[in-house]
Amino acid sequence: MSEWAAKRFWKEASVTEADTGYGIALDGRPVKTPAKAALVVPTRALAQSIAAEWNAVAERIDPRVMPMTRSANAAIDKVAHQHAEVADMLAAYGETDLLCHRAIAPQELVLRQSEEWDPLLDWADSFLNARLMQTPGVIPADQDSVALERLRARVHAQDNFALTALHDLVSLSGSLIIGLAAQNGAYAPDMLWQTSRLDEAWQAELWGADDEAEQMAAIKRAAFLHAHEFFCLVSENSS
Structure with missing residues (x-):
């Protein structure tokens, strides 16, 4: 059974227990991913959130308003x-x-970057034991290989669901440190998102906001916050 059937055909979506986690059933029939794998997730909290998306379907299935289901599918x-x-x-x-x-x-931007970004680099140094070096402009920095390897090990150690969340947290923000800080609860996710937009905010202050750019930024912000929520649900103890 494909979960992407055009119209709603079930009365109730519910959470079921599986050998490796929790599944979602539609009137008792297990939901599968687009690739026909069992839609089984590691925590009850995530499964309940996915089931809620299926229960919220009115007439036609719209993956765009089912972000937890989409992310779980991507992980699997x-x-x-x-x-x-x-x-x-x-x-x-x-x-x-x-x-x-x-x-x-200008100096004001230099100071603003220092105020907002230095604490995150300091956090990575103290919490992740990985000090990354600053560099002017777009010139590549000669980063410490030991620090990079420690970061790499943390990334590779993540399971499929956590790594799915990290993918969006990092690719949307442009920062591995911001992504890992979001996962570790170092700062509020919305603050981290705003920090990643510092340069864009500076340009908007100087030249005014562009409506199209603002709309795209809002979409990316929502995706960033969703990735953080997905990670939190993946990380909760199953019950």
């Missing part, structure tokens, strides 16, 4: 089969992390 159908490749891609952000590339002028 994609990340599970490309874990090493995805982890390598995300770990590589440490070599060119957004937080390391600093403006050289």
Whole structure:
């Protein structure tokens, strides 16, 4: 049974227990991913959130308003089969992390970057034992190989569901450190998102906001916050 049937055909979506976690059933029939794998997730909390999305369907299934289901599908159908490749891609952000590339002028922007980004680099140093170095502009920094390897090990150690969340947290923010800070609860997720948008906010203050850019930023912010929520549900103890 494909979960992407055009119209609602079930009365109730419910959570079921499985050998490796929790599944979702539609009138007792298990939901499968688009690739026909069992939609089984690691925590009851996530399964309940996915079931709520299915129960909220009115007439037609719209994946755009079922973000937990989409992320779970991605973890099972994609990340599970490309874990090493995805982890390598995300770990590589440490070599060119957004937080390391600093403006050289004007002084107000330099100070603002220092105020908002230095604490995150300090957190990575103390909590992750990985100090990344700053560099002017877009010039690549010669980062410490030991620090990069420690970050890489943390990324590779994540399971498929956590890595799915980290993918969006990092790719949307442009920062591996921001992604890991979000996962570890170092700062509020919305604050981390705003921190990743520091340069764009600066430009908007100077030249005014662009409506199209603001709309796109709002979409990305929602996706970032969803990725954090997905990770929190994945990380909750099953009960």
